[in-house]
Amino acid sequence: MSSLLTSAVISELREIVGEKSLITAPAQLQTYECDGLTAFRTPPLAVLLPESTEQVQKILRLCHRERIPFVARGSGTGLSGGALPSEGSVVISLSRMNRILNIDIPNQQITVQPGVINSNVTAAVAAQGYFYAPDPSSQTVCSIGGNIAENAGGAHCLKYGFTVTHILEMTVVLPNGDLVKMGGKTLDAPGYDLSGVFIGSEGTLGVATEATLRIMRRPETIQVILAAFDSISAAAQSVSDVIASRQLPAAMEIMDRLSIEAAEVSVHPNYPVCEALLLIELDGPEAEVNLQMDAVTDICRKNGASETRLAVDEKARLLVWKGRKAAFAAAGRLSPNYIVQDGVIPRTSLPVVLEKLNSMAAAEGLRVTNVFHAGDGNLHPIVLYNRDNLGEEEKAIDLSLRILDVCVEAGGSITGEHGVGREKQCSMSYMFADPDLETMQKVRRAFDPLNLANPEKIFPTPRLCGERSRGAYVAHPLEASGIAEIF
Numbered sequence: 001m002s003s004l005l006t007s008a009v010i011s012e013l014r015e016i017v018g019e020k021s022l023i024t025a026p027a028q029l030q031t032y033e034c035d036g037l038t039a040f041r042t043p044p045l046a047v048l049l050p051e052s053t054e055q056v057q058k059i060l061r062l063c064h065r066e067r068i069p070f071v072a073r074g075s076g077t078g079l080s081g082g083a084l085p086s087e088g089s090v091v092i093s094l095s096r097m098n099r100i101l102n103i104d105i106p107n108q109q110i111t112v113q114p115g116v117i118n119s120n121v122t123a124a125v126a127a128q129g130y131f132y133a134p135d136p137s138s139q140t141v142c143s144i145g146g147n148i149a150e151n152a153g154g155a156h157c158l159k160y161g162f163t164v165t166h167i168l169e170m171t172v173v174l175p176n177g178d179l180v181k182m183g184g185k186t187l188d189a190p191g192y193d194l195s196g197v198f199i200g201s202e203g204t205l206g207v208a209t210e211a212t213l214r215i216m217r218r219p220e221t222i223q224v225i226l227a228a229f230d231s232i233s234a235a236a237q238s239v240s241d242v243i244a245s246r247q248l249p250a251a252m253e254i255m256d257r258l259s260i261e262a263a264e265v266s267v268h269p270n271y272p273v274c275e276a277l278l279l280i281e282l283d284g285p286e287a288e289v290n291l292q293m294d295a296v297t298d299i300c301r302k303n304g305a306s307e308t309r310l311a312v313d314e315k316a317r318l319l320v321w322k323g324r325k326a327a328f329a330a331a332g333r334l335s336p337n338y339i340v341q342d343g344v345i346p347r348t349s350l351p352v353v354l355e356k357l358n359s360m361a362a363a364e365g366l367r368v369t370n371v372f373h374a375g376d377g378n379l380h381p382i383v384l385y386n387r388d389n390l391g392e393e394e395k396a397i398d399l400s401l402r403i404l405d406v407c408v409e410a411g412g413s414i415t416g417e418h419g420v421g422r423e424k425q426c427s428m429s430y431m432f433a434d435p436d437l438e439t440m441q442k443v444r445r446a447f448d449p450l451n452l453a454n455p456e457k458i459f460p461t462p463r464l465c466g467e468r469s470r471g472a473y474v475a476h477p478l479e480a481s482g483i484a485e486i487f
């Protein structure tokens with residue numbers, strides 16, 4: 001245990017949150033040693049489960065005084081190791097701050113604590129005809145705090161935008177314990193756009209303890225079409241053609257054969273049997289949706305769709321999405337372990353890039369299945385592997401990082417919505433030049449000069465990136481002789 005977490009400090013923490021909200025037993029700490037990216041694990045020194053903004057403030061003041069690093073945690077569903085504890089840190093789990101504080105229908109907003117589960121926001125306003133648009137596939141478990149930190153997206157972000165478009169105001173505790181309000185309940189607040197800086201900062205600038213979210217009126221009509229294709233390329237071409245035809249669907253998602261099969265066994269959505277399935281959702285006034293549906297169906301048929309099927313009613317539509325949203329979890333039926341990658345490419349490069357990924361995987365003797373937000377060009381290749389096979393985990397990690405290089409080379413990005421976390425920090429310098437990274441660091445240091453908030457994330461560090469360089473690591477002769485060490 002770190003010398004920083006003395007028994008006196010533990011007593012102070014216990015006083016702040018109470019006996020039942022402080023975890024120090026090694027067996028219980030194991031629950032918090034990783035997030036959804038299970039390939040990386042570090043047990044925290046302790047876990048705190050505050051129930052109020054005041055408690056979070058007191059914890060951060062104490063961490064600041066004692067120089068203890070801390071990692072905020074929502075539901076731990078992150079896929080890039082964002083909530084992974086750093087060496088010698090404490091975890092602040094926000095899961096007990098899960099109350100809806102205010103619903104303001106006339107102003108189309110809702111105020112929540114950070115531990116509120118994403119789908120509970122829509123559930124709270126559905127009866128009044130409203131919904132919360134950002135819908136990560138993990139929406140039944142992930143938290144609003146985690147969504148803010150990752151600027152989470154989802155199937156419907158093609159039309160409605162990512163989390164950043166839907167946050168009006170936030171209460172944030174800074175790493176020194178100070179409290180700030182970011183944004184405002186009305187639009188276009190004066191001053192710097194601090195919300196824009198905080199959203200997507202992956203827990204490195206402080207802890208969000210309250211947020212006011214924009215809710216939207218449910219569209220008059222929602223329709224989903226399933227189009228079955230003999231190849232991913234034909235499905236991808238249809239996506240480009242739909243956008244080029246000036247339609248803006250609410251969602252356009254592609255699943256390949258392996259993902260379809262896994263989802264089928266898992267939640268029985270009764271998908272057509274095919275190599276690639278394109279799901280297109282259209283919403284808006286009924287007359288407009290009917291016209292658009294004819295147009296997109298035509299495009300799919302022209303690209304060789306072997307079947308186009310309309311989800312007949314609300315129940316069928318929800319089942320279509322349940323299958324798609326279960327796809328990551330269902331990958332567990334294909335392989336004991338997997339890494340869900342998250343990169344972005346220009347939509348028009350989809351066929352070429354997917355082809356390349358498949359041949360890279362084949363060369364490594366690994367399988368990759370694809371299910372992704374095709375409308376955004378947001379790829380989620382799932383690299384399947386078995387940790388029990390010697391060297392296979394390393395091979396899978398290496399392949400998943402090389403996939404990002406391909407995305408950058410195609411003019412895309414190393415992450416769409418899952419963040420950089422621990423997983424992709426060594427890919428950051430592939431995408432950004434030194435002045436870009438240093439400017440980001442200046443922002444981080446302005447909020448957190450002591451580097452206590454989720455350290456060792458996002459930014460490449462010589463130690464971590466040296467250890468995980470591309471290809472086998474070759475020790476410097478001084479290091480090999482024991483004279484010098486790489487930090």
Ligand SMILES: Cc1cc2nc3c(=O)[nH]c(=O)nc-3n(C[C@H](O)[C@H](O)[C@H](O)COP(=O)(O)OP(=O)(O)OC[C@H]3O[C@@H](n4cnc5c(N)ncnc54)[C@H](O)[C@@H]3O)c2cc1C
Pocket residue numbers: 035036071072073074075076077078079081082083094114135136137138141142143144145146147148149150151152153154155202203204206207208209328329417418454
């Ligand atoms: C099956 C599955 C499907 C997924 N599908 C999607 C998808 O479609 N779209 C998508 O965007 N993501 C998706 N994800 C990834 C993940 O669910 C999202 O990134 C989500 O936003 C993480 O929320 P969480 O509450 O689990 O956060 P955590 O995993 O607990 O934390 C994520 C990051 O947020 C920080 N954090 C958490 N709470 C706070 C807070 N209150 N203040 C400051 N920082 C905080 C943490 O330090 C960490 O860096 C998926 C994950 C899984 C397992």
